[in-house]
Amino acid sequence: MMDHSIPVIAIDGPTASGKGTIAGRVARELGYNYLDSGAIYRVLAVAALAHGLFPESESDLRKLDALAASLPVEFRADRIYLGGKDVTESIRSEEAGTMASRLAVIPSLRGHLLQRQRDFRRGSGLVADGRDMGSVVFPDAALKVFLTASAQTRAERRHRQLIERGESADLAVILADLQARDKRDTERAVAPLKPCEGAHVLDCSDMSIDEVVNTVKAWYLKA
Known part of the structure; x- marks a missing residue:
């Protein structure tokens, strides 16, 4: 809350x-505190690309929903980790940015990531x-x-x-x-x-x- x-x-x-x-x-x-909300979407984008998932596929979208709901993202100092792997640099790629923009238009994915963003209010x-x-x-x-x-x-x-x-x-x-x-x-x-x-x-x-x-x-x- x-x-x-x-x-x-x-x-x-x-x-x-x-x-x-x-x-x-x-x-x-x-x-x-500072929240780069776009980084959260970019982390999801990197995860999606790593799993070969694309939002245009209905079966992939179900997997993306599950991934977003339990996204293992961590922010430590100025580094960002996905499942323990440092993705600070990889999320800044143009490929990750383009995928993040595609994912951000999907209501269900936005809903899953909303609370994660609000948790930064401390x-x-x-x-x-x-x-x-x-x-x-x-x-x-x-x-x-x-x-x-x-x-x-x-x-x-x-x-x-x-x-x-x-x-x-x-x-x-x-x-x-x-x-x-x-x-x-x-x-x-x-x-x-x-x-x-x-x-x-x-x-x-x-x-x-x-x-x-x-x-x-x-x-x-x-x-």
């Missing part, structure tokens, strides 16, 4: 908008980032932010991240993938991606990380 006395800052937004970087920084500066406070943190997971959040940027800006950021990790990357392919994910996320039947009621919309296309972090903290202090 959630402790509603623990404050939550919910930061939602599209893929590669920078919400993870911002949420992590804000959490550290405030001394709060300690002095929580900063959570995702797609529906303010609308579904933590509707009573003290501050709700919808962080966005143009598709081109987000694609360029993702392209730089991949290059810096030593991975090959095609900007045009990344842009097309982001646009496809945006379409899936905004058009899904359950918790579609959009600013929820009461959210502060922040376009960070032309803002530095420090500027965004300071803006979010200022809004929170006024909330």
Whole structure:
């Protein structure tokens, strides 16, 4: 059961908008816990890929439901484990991200993972980032932010991240993938991606990380 006395800052937004970087920084500066909700879906995606399961198959979907209901995921410091195996790096692959987006549109899977996300509400406070943190997971959040940027800006950021990790990357392919994910996320039947009621919309296309972090903290202090 959630402790509603623990404050939550919910930061939602599209893929590669920078919400993870911002949420992590804000959490550290405030001394709060941090939830990367997308990581949970990516862990499920890695598990699905490892088992050769795809949501378009009815028989596979039943297996995915069972997998999501008992997903052996652990968060230890800055590392993420699936069944005791460190998957911190593998969940950040483009393949895992694309599969996570496909899984996230399925209501039954979202339901299984909902409580796991809410369990992060502990300690002095929580900063959570995702797609529906303010609308579904933590509707009573003290501050709700919808962080966005143009598709081109987000694609360029993702392209730089991949290059810096030593991975090959095609900007045009990344842009097309982001646009496809945006379409899936905004058009899904359950918790579609959009600013929820009461959210502060922040376009960070032309803002530095420090500027965004300071803006979010200022809004929170006024909330």
